[in-house]
Amino acid sequence: MQVPKPNGVHALLRQTHEDRVLRVLRERGALARGEIARRLGLSRTTVSAITSDLLARGAIIVADTDAAERSGSGRPAERLALDPRAGQYLGVDFGHRRVRVVVADASHDIVASGRAGYDDGAQWPTRLDAALTLIDDVAREHGLHFGALQAIGIGVPGPVSTAGLELAESWGRMSSGVTVGDVFQDRFSAPVIIDNNMRFAALAEAMNLPGGGGDVVYARLADGVGGGVVVAGRLVTGAVGLAGELGHVRAVDGGLGCRCGKSGCLETVASAPAVLATCAARGVAVADLDELALQIERRHPVVDEVLREAGAALGRVLAASAMVLNPAHIIIGGEIARVAPALVTAARDTLHFERLPGSATAPEVRVAELGDDDGAIGAIAAS
Template sequence: MSTTTGVHALVRRTHEERVLATLRAGGALSRADLARRVGLSRTTLSEITTRLLQRGALVVVDTDAGTRVGSGRPAERLALDPGAGQYLGVDFGHRRVHVAVADASHEIVASGVQPYDDEPWPARLDLAFALVDRLTREHGLHLGALQAVGIGVPGPHTGAPGGSRVAWNRHATPDGVEESFAERFGTPVVIDNNTRLAALAEAVSLPDGPSDLVYVRLSDGVGGGLVVAGRLVRGARGFSGELGHVTADPVGAPCRCGKRGCLETVASVPAVLAACRRRGAAVRDLDDLAAAVEKRDPVVDAVLREAGTALGRVLGAAAMLLDPVDVVVGGEIAHVAPVIVEQAAATLRYELSSVPTETSHVVSASRLGDRGGALGALAAVFHRSPVLAGYPEPSGAGRSSSSRVSSPTSRRSAP
């Protein structure tokens, strides 16, 4: 793209964002009213609204015939199309894909989950596209006005086009995922580590806004994300927040990364379940674990407290370095077995007992649950928040995101 073309595209995108923001705030308006409020000439405004109408971002809702004074042709009034999905967030986990669709006001208008059994990437893509098609059908949406797609993937990722490849990460994103979404939807794409995106979603959902936050997710693996001085941190090579491969026990079990005793070998869901079984507890999955927690099984409680202690030590090291305001523990196990969060909090307090402070760090289970990665992917493509300073722009030429960022809120959603 030439410099001149790029400048023109940026100007057009800026004008589109201003028009969308004005209609979002003011409701249905005529082109003349829009031109006055946005500060554009009628010619430029006409070009912008024609493009947005063609894409399906806007609809003609009525005319001003009922309120018009004087003669002349009634003017059409334009509004945001409530059936237009304008942003798509996709979170590929190890065993499921979660999709969320947001409209121009950044509200979630549809979301859903499709489980899979550790499928190869081509199958995951097919399932994700089928889920998007199902959600748009069920909710009467269309994606003709789609502005951008955000994608979260497991494992280290630089957040730049092509991402990073890690030898021990068998779930590393192959070439073509980014391109597949860009080609299917004709939009810019942001792709990054899904746990880092979940950290972003947690940060922007805080009542006082994003500040300093350490996020860790306990799932099939263990990952994390950091928000420092109100900004999402990626690191030079995309490894920022990889708390799962911090050593928790130097003589512990071998880890898939080649080391021993990583936090992932102690506090991931498979590690916790395996430890319970080794000690004689009949725990095959998270449902069994939840039942054992409900019955206060002493073996399961001991395993969870040991995992929570290991987690608390790793979080203590991170907190000593970063001094965050909030520490958030995500993943299903944090909700199924809250004792693991309680033990991590107690251990963190001990680890930081030498630090003089009037207030303790707030350690809590995730506010957003399993939706965090998809909501973080949406927040990344909204892309107009200080928390994303320095974050990569969506790859590819095309439409831009909206002019403000907020915590994605739910208006209606699928299961």
Template sequence: MHALVRRTHEERVLAALRAGGALSRSELATRVGLSRTTLSEITASLLRRGAAVVVDTDAATRSGSGRPAERIALDPGAGQFLGVDFGHRRVHVAVADASHEIIASGVQPYDDEPWPARVELALGLVDRLVADHGLHFGALQAVGIGVPGPFTGGAPGGTPVAWNRHATPDGVQAAFAERFGTPVVVDNNTRLAALAEAVSHPGGPGDLVYVRLSDGVGGGLVVSGRLVLGARGYSGELGHVTADPTGVACRCGKRGCLETVASVPAILAACRRRGAAVDDLDGLAAAVEKGDPVVDAVLREAGTALGRVLGAAAMVLDPVEVVVGGEVAHVAPVIVEQAAATLRYELYSVPTDVPRVVRASQLGDRGGALGALAALFHRSPLLAGYPEPEAAGPHHLRRSAQ
């Protein structure tokens, strides 16, 4: 059977077990419309991998004669999943159990460390979480890792680009795969945060444009309920859309990119240029708190530029909602308000009878790690156009991570 077809079948079996609890093989076969042969192969694989267990037989409730049938269920204690988000200044780790509940999480700050040091710090954080929470990683199913900068994974033709000074080393994936002996999925952490936002939506994962204002500006898209990779792995690069064709030079080589106006360093620099003594996010928060009109003007200009770029994205994609991530969205909510007002104008010609929401992210700094977990849980149904795991090397996620 083709691997993709097999995965689709397996996914349906897992979904039936999630919805129906313990089921016999014949109940499963009926529910998912598969042959007994196909179903037996799939349940054997799930049992072998520890993703499912035989919980009992139907002997007690069985009315007819014949041999009692085993009932199969997912084992909520059978697996954990590790989500890791490497930022420029900290690593965030979250651990989820098989029922997708977060059972432990933590943050380890660092300065401008090289990648091997970051990896060591992350593994040390994992060790502390294991010790503090009495975790046993014997059943660790998979690791999802978010990294800064464009990342194309196994997609053809992708190499880290010049503006990403922390080009993702293959060593990160290998270090985790070696340490834990599990499949490891690596992706851009902002894209993963977009996935986390989509999954956290009460109505289920709908179409979403996500932008994160941080040291840089990045983004991610969920289209038709699926995370978009793009043809070369560069989808969602909202930070390098031109916001002002005559603007200042951007580190990417262009001028006037959104990042030159709406990143945290750009906002702080603009405040200082106009005489507001704002050194960091705390200083920005204090200036917003006291209503500094110069800082307000800078934030509104940044919000307007953000709203225009989001407007172009929203006219093209028609998403259900637009989410602004990054701490600055909470420290200086006026930037989100101004972006929402600008977006309202940009979408003036589209009917507004369905609510269109621009909101600040509620997931905060955890978004990347939660998204890395979501990528593991939802890999097949939510990720469209991603390379086949089988084709991307031995350390990529196989369906065994379900």
């Protein structure tokens, strides 16, 4: 998954050549510079310049030489390979109660990932400690280093201002005024990009579609509810970074209070904690999504009713979004969407019912495919 951001035609051409060099090394293993040039139809000068830069960045290494294969007396040629230990891109997804980390190599292939939990409402120092400890653990487990890290993408569960490129006070700024991005930049000395984690997830899921990109509305039902909008393969942020905040659209009248200060938000109805709490309030105690999945398998009527109500609320919000944006795809993510097909079916049925009369086609509604890593993967794609 690659989202190159070159400036100008020459930079774009160089990026394309670099991608091809990385791809052939990934597919063929260690190769001499001359062999790379021959396979790609590039000049030796071009290949030499590109590989010199990749070596300096730590993206590739000198694996060995072709001395054993040479019959003449000439100088053995170095054979280059991807450095399997070099983490080049780091994606971090902070949720309300957990952090996910994904590490990718120079060709953007995922080489490691991990998850760590913390309490809902944990302060940012606690979340950061969990994330940095997790990164150290993942690196140790997989034998990785971050000395050649090129970029870090960080997703956070709240609005990120695109005007000032700062996090909302309640989500990403410590009392000292230091931001999450400051901490990561100081630790790793690499460029940092920060955005809403749901937007990053939307980007990852959109790029995972056949053909990649397109027009997508994404909703994720997790500890909270969020979303993202992708138009023509690009994230839509809005004037101040609030585009895609589906979780805080009012879904029911006179509903429960939400963490945002309003009431009746979609998050209070369709998030995983909300579904579990509603089941419990109606006499079916389900402690977590594993127990919910068990009750779904048993076809418990109360659980089915709760899921259909949550799905209908989601469908109404998605229908309004579809009327405004006319996406080709609507993607529903989060573990609850994977374990509760009744919720997804209710959302799809409600969306189809609410769509504009006479419209020829409705958006395709599908369940997200990248799992809980989608936010971190999208953070890498955007970095």
